[in-house]
Amino acid sequence: MNTGNTRKYRFETLVVHSGLNPEEWFGSTQPPIFQTASHRFLTAEHLSDVFIGKEKGFIYQRLRNPTTEALENRVAELEGGVGAVATSSGMAAVHNSVAAIVQSGDEIVSGNSLFMSTYLLFSNVMRKFGVRVKFVESTALEEYEKAITPRTKAIFIESIGNPKMDVPDIERLSEIAHRNSIPLIVDNTMATPYLLNPFSLGADIVVHSTTKYLSGHGDALGGMIVDSGNFDWPEEKYPEFEVYKERAGRKAYLDKVWREIHINVGTAQSPFHSYLTMIGIDTLAVRMQRHIENTEKLVEFMIGHRKVRWVNYPGLKESPSYETARKQFRKGFGAMFTFGLGNQRECFDFIRNLQLTYHLANLGDCKTLVIHPYSSQYVSFDTSTRMSLGITPDMIRVSVGIEAVDDIIEDFNQALNKV
Numbered sequence: 198m199n200t201g202n203t204r205k206y207r208f209e210t211l212v213v214h215s216g217l218n219p220e221e222w223f224g225s226t227q228p229p230i231f232q233t234a235s236h237r238f239l240t241a242e243h244l245s246d247v248f249i250g251k252e253k254g255f256i257y258q259r260l261r262n263p264t265t266e267a268l269e270n271r272v273a274e275l276e277g278g279v280g281a282v283a284t285s286s287g288m289a290a291v292h293n294s295v296a297a298i299v300q301s302g303d304e305i306v307s308g309n310s311l312f313m314s315t316y317l318l319f320s321n322v323m324r325k326f327g328v329r330v331k332f333v334e335s336t337a338l339e340e341y342e343k344a345i346t347p348r349t350k351a352i353f354i355e356s357i358g359n360p361k362m363d364v365p366d367i368e369r370l371s372e373i374a375h376r377n378s379i380p381l382i383v384d385n386t387m388a389t390p391y392l393l394n395p396f397s398l399g400a401d402i403v404v405h406s407t408t409k410y411l412s413g414h415g416d417a418l419g420g421m422i423v424d425s426g427n428f429d430w431p432e433e434k435y436p437e438f439e440v441y442k443e444r445a446g447r448k449a450y451l452d453k454v455w456r457e458i459h460i461n462v463g464t465a466q467s468p469f470h471s472y473l474t475m476i477g478i479d480t481l482a483v484r485m486q487r488h489i490e491n492t493e494k495l496v497e498f499m500i501g502h503r504k505v506r507w508v509n510y511p512g513l514k515e516s517p518s519y520e521t522a523r524k525q526f527r528k529g530f531g532a533m534f535t536f537g538l539g540n541q542r543e544c545f546d547f548i549r550n551l552q553l554t555y556h557l558a559n560l561g562d563c564k565t566l567v568i569h570p571y572s573s574q575y576v577s578f579d580t581s582t583r584m585s586l587g588i589t590p591d592m593i594r595v596s597v598g599i600e601a602v603d604d605i606i607e608d609f610n611q612a613l614n615k616v
C-alpha cells in the first residue's frame with residue numbers, strides 16, 4: 198500500500214497489497230530475499246541498542262528477518278490482528294501458540310477434530326511436559342464448558358476440522374472461553390482469511406499452516422501465529438504475562454511467543470519460504486474462489502456417482518456443520534471434502550487409477566490431491582482414536598485444485614468406474 202494510504206480496501210484488494218512497503222525495498226514490488234544468517238553492525242553501541250530494544254534492527258535470522266517480517270505484516274493485516282510471528286512450519290506455530298501460555302500442571306481444552314500432528318503434539322508431547330489436553334467433541338459446545346477447570350489456560354479448535362470437515366461455532370466458543378477468562382485459539386488453515394477472520398467472531402489467537410492455501414503452490418513450508426491483541430491475560434490466571442504486558446502492551450502474547458519460545462526453540466521461517474509464501478498470498482482470493490467453485494461441482498458429481506457411498510462436505514445441507522458454516526464463512530464452504538467407497542481396497546483401486554490427480558500428503562495446492570488417511574497419516578493410531586477423529590477405512594480425502602473442473606471430474610469418473 199502507498200505510504201499514508203489509510204483507505205479500507207476489500208479483501209480481494211487487500212490480499213494483493215497488504216503489508217507491502219516497496220519504498221523500503223528500492224521500489225521492489227515484492228520484498229527481496231534477505232538471505233543472510235546475521236546482519237553486520239558497525240559499532241558495539243548500535244548492536245547493544247538493538248539487543249535491548251532501544252532501536253529497531255535485525256540481528257540474526259533465528260530472531261528476525263526483514264523478508265519474514267514482511268510476510269508477518271501481510272498475514273497480520275489479512276487476519277485483522279495486531280501482529281504475527283512466522284514459524285518454520287504450521288506445527289511450529291501450533292506448538293508455540295500453546296507453549297507460550299501453559300506451565301506444567303496446566304490444561305488445554307481442544308476440539309477432537311484435529312490434524313494428525315496437532316493431535317499427537319497435544320496427546321503425547323504436551324503430556325511429557327506436564328500439560329494435559331482434554332479432547333471434546335469439536336462441535337459440542339456443552340462439552341467444552343464441562344471440561345474447563347481452574348487449571349484450563351486456553352481452548353483450541355480448527356476452523357474446519359481436518360479431515361472430519363466439521364465446523365465449530367467460533368462465536369459461541371469465544372463466549373465460553375471469555376466467560377472462563379481464557380483465550381480461544383483457532384487454527385484457520387483450512388478456511389483461510391478468504392472465508393473467515395476468526396477475530397471478527399471473538400477468537401483471540403489464530404494459527405496457520407502457511408504451507409497450504411496461503412502459499413498455494415505446495416512448495417514452501419511455514420506457519421504463522423497472529424494475535425488479535427484483545428485478550429488481556431488477567432494476572433490471577435497468567436501471572437507470568439505481567440512482564441510482557443509491561444514491555445509490549447497489546448502485543449504481550451506475541452512478545453512472549455517470540456522472546457520465550459520462538460527464538461529459543463529455533464522455529465524461524467526461512468526467508469526464501471517467506472518470499473515464496475508472499476508470492477502465493479497475492480493470488481489467494483482468486484485461487485480460493487476457483488478452488489471453491491470446483492469443489493462444489495465435484496461434490497455434486499460425486500453425490501450422483503453410483504460407486505460413491507457418501508460425501509462429507511460442510512456445504513451440503515445434510516452436513517451437521519452446514520448451518521454453522523453458512524453463518525460463519527463469507528464465500529462458500531472450503532475446498533476439501535471426504536467421500537466413502539465400499540472399503541479400503543476400493544479406495545486403493547481408485548487412487549491407483551487416477552491419471553491427473555496427485556496422490557500425496559498435503560492440501561491447499563493448486564493441483565487436485567487425494568489421500569487415504571486411514572492407511573497413511575493415521576496408520577499408527579488405534580482404531581477407536583481413528584474413529585473419534587472421523588478416519589475410516591472406506592474414506593478418501595480430497596483437496597480440490599484449480600484445474601478445469603471438467604478435467605477433474607473426468608479423472609475421478611474414469612478412476613471410479615475402474616473400482
Ligand SMILES: Cc1ncc(COP(=O)(O)O)c(C=O)c1O
Binds near residue numbers: 407
Ligand atoms: C489444519 C492444519 N494445521 C496444521 C498443520 C501443520 O502444518 P505444517 O505441515 O505446515 O507443519 C496442517 C498440516 O496439514 C493442517 O492441515
